[in-house]
Amino acid sequence: MQRHGPYATWHPSGAKKEEGEYRDGLKHGRWTTWSNSGVNLAEGPYVYGRKQGLWTQWNQDGSKQEEAEFVADQRDGRFIGYSAGIKTSEATYRHNFPNGHITMWHLNGQKSGEGDLRDSRPTGAFTAWHPTGQKMGEGRYSDQGPDGDFTFWDRQGNRRLVYRFMNGAQVALLAWDEYGRAIANAVEVHQHRDAYFDSHPNDFLMFMAILGGLGR
Numbered sequence: 001m002q003r004h005g006p007y008a009t010w011h012p013s014g015a016k017k018e019e020g021e022y023r024d025g026l027k028h029g030r031w032t033t034w035s036n037s038g039v040n041l042a043e044g045p046y047v048y049g050r051k052q053g054l055w056t057q058w059n060q061d062g063s064k065q066e067e068a069e070f071v072a073d074q075r076d077g078r079f080i081g082y083s084a085g086i087k088t089s090e091a092t093y094r095h096n097f098p099n100g101h102i103t104m105w106h107l108n109g110q111k112s113g114e115g116d117l118r119d120s121r122p123t124g125a126f127t128a129w130h131p132t133g134q135k136m137g138e139g140r141y142s143d144q145g146p147d148g149d150f151t152f153w154d155r156q157g158n159r160r161l162v163y164r165f166m167n168g169a170q171v172a173l174l175a176w177d178e179y180g181r182a183i184a185n186a187v188e189v190h191q192h193r194d195a196y197f198d199s200h201p202n203d204f205l206m207f208m209a210i211l212g213g214l215g216r
Contacts, residue, residue, distance in 0.1 A: 011036045023048065035060055044070070068093070083107060088203070091117075098211075104204040106131040113204025122212045128205050130155050136202060141212060144168040152196065154178065160196055 002025030009017045013036055020031030026049035033042040039062045044055030051070035059065050063085035069077030074096040081089035086107055092100035097120040104112045110133050115126030122141040130136045132155055139150030145168025152161040158180060164172035175183040175192045183189050 020046070088112075102207075104207070112202055113208070115204075115208060117211065120211060122208050126208055128202055130200065130202075136200065137205060139163070142168075146170075146212060152200075154196075154200070161193055 003022035004024065005021060006019075007022050008019040011017045015036050015038055016034055017036075018031065018033045020027055021029045023029070027046040028048055030043070030045050032040065035041055037060075039060060040058055041060075042055065042057045044051060045053045047053075050073040052072065054067060054069055056067050057065040064082045066082060067078075067080045068075050069079070071077065075093040076095060077093060079089075079091045079093050079098075080087060084107070086109070087105060088107065089102070089104045091098045091102040094100070098117045099119060101114070101116050103114040106112045106129075108131050110131050111129050112131075113126060113128035115122060116124045123143075125140045126138065127135065128137040134155055134157055135153055137150065137152040139146060140148055146163070146165040147168070148165060150163040150165065151159060154160050156178075158176070158178060160176055160178075162172075162174040163170060164174070173189055173193065175189045177183060177192070183192055
């Protein structure tokens with residue numbers, strides 16, 4: 001027998017676990033899910049068993065985790081991500097993949113980076129910032145991949161690294177110390193690069209590097 005009408009389940013403790021409605025055996029309309037402690041974990045609409053419209057999810061501590069628009073059970077439209085309840089990313093999805101402009105923020109509210117994606121791949125120019133608001137990096141992606149100079153600065157605004165690309169391939173890596181002196185030794189250049197990114201973490205740059213097929 002197909003379920004039809006209002007429906008609810010409970011945790012073993014007696015606290016309500018989920019509540020919604022079935023139509024012709026499928027979830028339909030607004031559904032809500034709670035933790036055993038009563039924290040709202042997820043809420044949004046179904047249309048005959050598929051997520052459709054705005055869905056919101058929360059962490060176990062009650063802080064917001066994400067808001068995402070769905071079409072036929074896939075992320076499609078605006079997506080906002082949160083960390084500890086603070087907005088840290090905003091993007092557009094198409095058919096479950098990021099596609100369009102993306103902006104990310106540090107936990108202090110300063111922008112950490114923005115750029116564009118096409119079919120989940122970086123395209124065009126991007127810019128990244130330190131938590132202080134000082135520019136951290138910039139570069140450009142073409143259809144072939146990273147193209148031209150990817151330049152990175154420290155928190156004082158000093159240029160520290162330049163990756164040089166041509167048609168998606170890295171052709172040079174240049175480095176400078178905190179006094180602006182060029183580093184020539186290849187081993188020291190790579191040590192300097194690793195130290196730079198270890199001491200200047202940036203989720204946006206990591207996200208773009210992964211999608212762009214780049215490591216360090």
